[in-house]
Amino acid sequence: MDKMTQLLKLLEKTDTIEINEFRMDFEELEIQLMPAVQKAVQQVVQKQAAAVISNRIIPPVPFELPVHDYPGEVAEVQLGAGTRKPVLLGGQKALYRFEEPQPNPPVVTFDVFDIPMPGLPRPIREHFSDVMDHPGDWAKKAVKDFGANMVTIHLIGTGPKVMDKTPKQAAADIEEVLQAVDVPLVIGGSGDPKKDPVVLEAAAAAAEGERCLLASANLDLDYRRVAKAAMDYNHAVLSWAITDINMQKTLNKYLMKEGLTREDIVMDPTTCALGYGIEFSIDVITRTRLAALKGDKDLQMPMSSGTTNAWGSREAWMKKDEWGPTDYRGPIWEIVTGLTMMLCGVDIFMMLHPSSVQLLSEIGSTFTKEYLDTDVPNISNWITELGV
Amino acid sequence: MQVTAMDIYRLLPQTNCEICGEASCMAFATKLSEKDTQLELCTELEDDQLEKLESLLAPAVRQITFGIGDKTATLGGDEVLYRYELTYYNQTPLVIDVSDNMDDTAFQDRVKSIEEAEFERTGEKLTLDAIALRNVSGSAEQFAEVAGKLKKSKLPLVLCSMDSEAMKAALEVVGDERPLIYAATENNLEDMANLAIQYECPITIFVNNDLEKMKELSRILRAKGIKDIVLDPSTFVGDGIGDTIDNFVMIRRLAVEENDEDFRFPIMGVPAITWLYENDDVQGGIKEATIAATLMNKYADILIVHGTNIWELIPMLTLRQSIYTDPRKPQAVDPGLYEFGEVDENSPVLLTTNFALTYYTVEGDLKSGKANCYLLVLDTEGRAVDVSIAGNQFNGKSVTDLIKDSKIEDKVKTRTLVVPGLAAPVSGEIEDESGWEVLVGPRDSSAVSDFLLKLKNKV
Numbered sequence: 115m116d117k118m119t120q121l122l123k124l125l126e127k128t129d130t131i132e133i134n135e136f137r138m139d140f141e142e143l144e145i146q147l148m149p150a151v152q153k154a155v156q157q158v159v160q161k162q163a164a165a166v167i168s169n170r171i172i173p174p175v176p177f178e179l180p181v182h183d184y185p186g187e188v189a190e191v192q193l194g195a196g197t198r199k200p201v202l203l204g205g206q207k208a209l210y211r212f213e214e215p216q217p218n219p220p221v222v223t224f225d226v227f228d229i230p231m232p233g234l235p236r237p238i239r240e241h242f243s244d245v246m247d248h249p250g251d252w253a254k255k256a257v258k259d260f261g262a263n264m265v266t267i268h269l270i271g272t273g274p275k276v277m278d279k280t281p282k283q284a285a286a287d288i289e290e291v292l293q294a295v296d297v298p299l300v301i302g303g304s305g306d307p308k309k310d311p312v313v314l315e316a317a318a319a320a321a322e323g324e325r326c327l328l329a330s331a332n333l334d335l336d337y338r339r340v341a342k343a344a345m346d347y348n349h350a351v352l353s354w355a356i357t358d359i360n361m362q363k364t365l366n367k368y369l370m371k372e373g374l375t376r377e378d379i380v381m382d383p384t385t386c387a388l389g390y391g392i393e394f395s396i397d398v399i400t401r402t403r404l405a406a407l408k409g410d411k412d413l414q415m416p417m418s419s420g421t422t423n424a425w426g427s428r429e430a431w432m433k434k435d436e437w438g439p440t441d442y443r444g445p446i447w448e449i450v451t452g453l454t455m456m457l458c459g460v461d462i463f464m465m466l467h468p469s470s471v472q473l474l475s476e477i478g479s480t481f482t483k484e485y486l487d488t489d490v491p492n493i494s495n496w497i498t499e500l501g502v
Numbered sequence: 503m504q505v506t507a508m509d510i511y512r513l514l515p516q517t518n519c520e521i522c523g524e525a526s527c528m529a530f531a532t533k534l535s536e537k538d539t540q541l542e543l544c545t546e547l548e549d550d551q552l553e554k555l556e557s558l559l560a561p562a563v564r565q566i567t568f569g570i571g572d573k574t575a576t577l578g579g580d581e582v583l584y585r586y587e588l589t590y591y592n593q594t595p596l597v598i599d600v601s602d603n604m605d606d607t608a609f610q611d612r613v614k615s616i617e618e619a620e621f622e623r624t625g626e627k628l629t630l631d632a633i634a635l636r637n638v639s640g641s642a643e644q645f646a647e648v649a650g651k652l653k654k655s656k657l658p659l660v661l662c663s664m665d666s667e668a669m670k671a672a673l674e675v676v677g678d679e680r681p682l683i684y685a686a687t688e689n690n691l692e693d694m695a696n697l698a699i700q701y702e703c704p705i706t707i708f709v710n711n712d713l714e715k716m717k718e719l720s721r722i723l724r725a726k727g728i729k730d731i732v733l734d735p736s737t738f739v740g741d742g743i744g745d746t747i748d749n750f751v752m753i754r755r756l757a758v759e760e761n762d763e764d765f766r767f768p769i770m771g772v773p774a775i776t777w778l779y780e781n782d783d784v785q786g787g788i789k790e791a792t793i794a795a796t797l798m799n800k801y802a803d804i805l806i807v808h809g810t811n812i813w814e815l816i817p818m819l820t821l822r823q824s825i826y827t828d829p830r831k832p833q834a835v836d837p838g839l840y841e842f843g844e845v846d847e848n849s850p851v852l853l854t855t856n857f858a859l860t861y862y863t864v865e866g867d868l869k870s871g872k873a874n875c876y877l878l879v880l881d882t883e884g885r886a887v888d889v890s891i892a893g894n895q896f897n898g899k900s901v902t903d904l905i906k907d908s909k910i911e912d913k914v915k916t917r918t919l920v921v922p923g924l925a926a927p928v929s930g931e932i933e934d935e936s937g938w939e940v941l942v943g944p945r946d947s948s949a950v951s952d953f954l955l956k957l958k959n960k961v
């Protein structure tokens with residue numbers, strides 16, 4: 115075939131044109147072509163040129179999910195035993211669910227106090243004002259009305275500067291809550307480093323066999339005594355370090371030396387609230403989880419977030435008309451703080467406000483599902499369907 | 503993958519001529535690797551070296567600017583998956599939508615409220631970044647006409663229509679302002695791509711939860727020579743949010759770790775979709791803020807938001823500011839002596855730390871309370887009050903040094919220092935070392951003006 119007929123033939127079926135060869139010949143051909151044909155050819159060539167380049171420079175590559183292999187995994191910690199419905203935390207073998215869904219969804223534990231807590235922000239008080247005199251009723255309401263997976267009973271009243279309640283009174287409060295609900299408990303002290311170990315010990319004895327989480331063991335107090343109470347009465351321990359991964363590692367090691375195992379420890383790497391250092395918590399929690407998956411045995415425990423710290427932020431509580439009502443700001447501050455921690459790998463959240471809890475749980479519940487296993491709507495028309 | 507200084511150094515002339523302003527090529531390479539200087543400053547590069555360096559230095563995620571002149575927004579440019587590894591670049595632009603079928607007053611009001619929304623935090627004015635015009639009317643002319651009205655706006659524009667005819671009509675009017683095109687889909691790809699090429703505008707690809715398709719479309723656009731691409735893999739706000747998070751993470755992993763050219767682009771999230779399912783202003787606002795926060799945490803480089811209530815925007819703006827602070831730099835202000843209102847030799851002297859959040863919170867409270875006072879700002883290397891007390895940067899000695907160095911003793915007759923409530927544990931040592939009397943102020947600086955007033959009345 116001479117070049118001319120070759121070309122005309124190509125032009126007939128431009129879809130299947132042998133492009134690479136054709137381009138090579140084109141300059142040669144051009145000289146000999148009659149103007150009309152030349153124009154036609156040029157159009158075709160221009161149209162195809164882009165596709166040519168693409169085929170040459172960018173060969174199609176199949177799409178593969180970017181899944182990693184992780185040598186380590188997060189321990190699974192059971193809270194609740196005896197008369198409690200058990201709740202499992204942790205157990206992740208991967209960072210994201212498209213790699214492998216996590217076995218247990220994130221868990222929310224509602225804060226309940228052993229005293230009426232007049233200082234609680236109004237948006238919270240208004241949900242609980244009728245039950246605040248009795249921690250048992252308060253816990254019941256959290257579980258029944260607001261679907262709490264767990265309850266945290268803070269023994270604030272034991273603080274020497276608060277009401278200086280005795281360990282015995284603390285034990286009585288624990289019994290009241292245990293009677294009222296059948297979910298697992300977190301038992302928190304008042305934050306007094308001298309008294310907390312004594313109080314936690316008495317509370318642990320009162321809740322023997324119920325596998326509560328004792329909050330907390332840290333380097334500022336007699337963590338040995340807390341660890342021993344947990345082992346004597348079958349509980350788990352919250353290991354709390356202040357935004358410092360090395361401090362966390364050290365404390366975990368100490369606790370394991372006392373005889374606790376990975377399955378008995380939950381870490382609290384500290385939640386700095388939104389706008390008050392949340393970026394420090396993001397970094398520390400991300401690094402902690404990555405270290406666990408990479409195989410650091412001292413950091414392979416589930417993590418907890420004191421999400422209620424968010425209510426200490428001005429934006430959550432301060433009355434200021436230009437910022438809008440605190441009724442909305444407070445819950446958003448709590449949920450955005452918790453959510454951010456959840457997306458970095460936190461497993462259990464101590465929270466206060468019912469609507470924050472609900473939104474957090476909604477997103478968290480997707481973590482146990484497979485990628486592309488949910489029916490999603492077709493949102494291609496969102497531009498026109500969205501209201502004004 | 504992050505480039506090391508050594509990788510860069512290999513391609514530099516290695517003559518240490520100092521034209522770039524650095525003492526050596528290695529120093530320049532180090533700064534380049536930290537994005538602290540510009541490649542153009544080395545004038546000694548051959549063309550091929552320059553080209554190699556340019557592609558070496560291209561961020562894992564392409565940086566894209568839309569708009570022109572002084573109304574632009576920039577997105578993308580990230581290098582790493584986690585902020586602690588380096589820092590994140592270019593704060594996620596928050597784009598608010600308007601529709602093309604609003605009556606004119608409502609439209610003007612909405613545009614104005616978008617332009618004026620503002621929230622001040624740690625001395626920074628946090629604002630919204632762009633307007634997304636939605637083609638709700640279905641009419642190309644109307645879309646174009648309303649787009650024309652937005653020429654007057656202070657903010658750059660995202661044009662939202664899946665109809666290439668409407669897009670064309672609007673670009674005829676505002677194409678010279680380089681709006682972001684939203685969106686190319688499987689169905690309109692060729693036409694939208696041609697518009698992007700003709701008007702030299704960045705273009706968004708939308709797919710409904712299908713990354714394989716996303717890759718294919720991205721590949722086609724790249725083959726056409728289009729460089730500025732934004733990826734929208736769909737924002738689902740119900741159970742589907744799980745898939746959305748997965749898609750965002752995968753796109754970013756493919757860009758940063760796999761160097762997959764089809765995915766090395768900024769990601770768009772559309773929290774506005776919340777309002778397809780929510781009518782209640784409050785529930786919708788809380789939900790939308792939640793979705794926005796979720797996506798911003800997981801790599802959204804630009805977000806289209808519908809709600810304009812300030813209580814909904816504040817958390818988004820705050821989260822954005824937090825995530826994008828540079829972990830390599832302390833968030834600090836200059837230490838030293840500051841004055842508020844009218845001061846004289848009898849004015850009270852207050853003390854705080856140079857952590858940006860602490861300083862600006864106190865500053866804001868002093869200003870809004872119209873206080874007249876001196877404020878000593880202690881160098882705690884950018885740490886809050888109780889943090890620096892716990893870390894021992896805030897103690898009797900450091901405060902005494904500050905009193906001496908600031909020469910406050912020449913300015914006031916009083917020798918009374920008001921310290922933050924949280925500094926009570928160190929008040930004794932400050933008194934001992936400095937010889938000043940220490941008054942422990944309120945714990946929260948919002949009460950500081952009242953405290954000063956009471957102090958004055960006592961005197």
Ligand code: B12
Pocket residue numbers: 356357358361385386387390391394426852853854855857859860863864884885886887888889890891892893894895920921922923924943944945946947948950
């Ligand atoms: C974020 C944070 C960090 C960040 C640092 C952030 C920073 N740049 O400072 C990091 C992670 C690095 C950190 C480290 C540590 N932290 Co820290 N951290 C916090 C956290 C969560 C928030 C601090 C904050 O940003 N506050 C916000 C600012 C605006 O508050 P502020 O500076 O106090 O200012 C307010 C008031 O003081 C007052 N005010 C300020 N100036 C003035 C002036 C006058 C005249 C008046 C009247 C009032 C006033 O008004 C301001 C506005 O409300 C707090 C817990 C908390 N408070 O919520 C713990 C906390 C402060 N940290 C604590 C500790 C122990 C540490 C470490 C020692 C732990 C460690 N890992 O080793 C280190 C110390 C590091 C060092 N100094 O070398 C403890 C301190 C305990 C104590 N009081 O002894 C706290 C309270 C946590 C806890 N509950 O145990 N921390």
Ligand code: SF4
Pocket residue numbers: 514515516517518519520521522523524525526527528530531543544545546
């Ligand atoms: S200008 Fe270029 S060659 Fe000269 S010192 Fe700087 S990097 Fe090296």
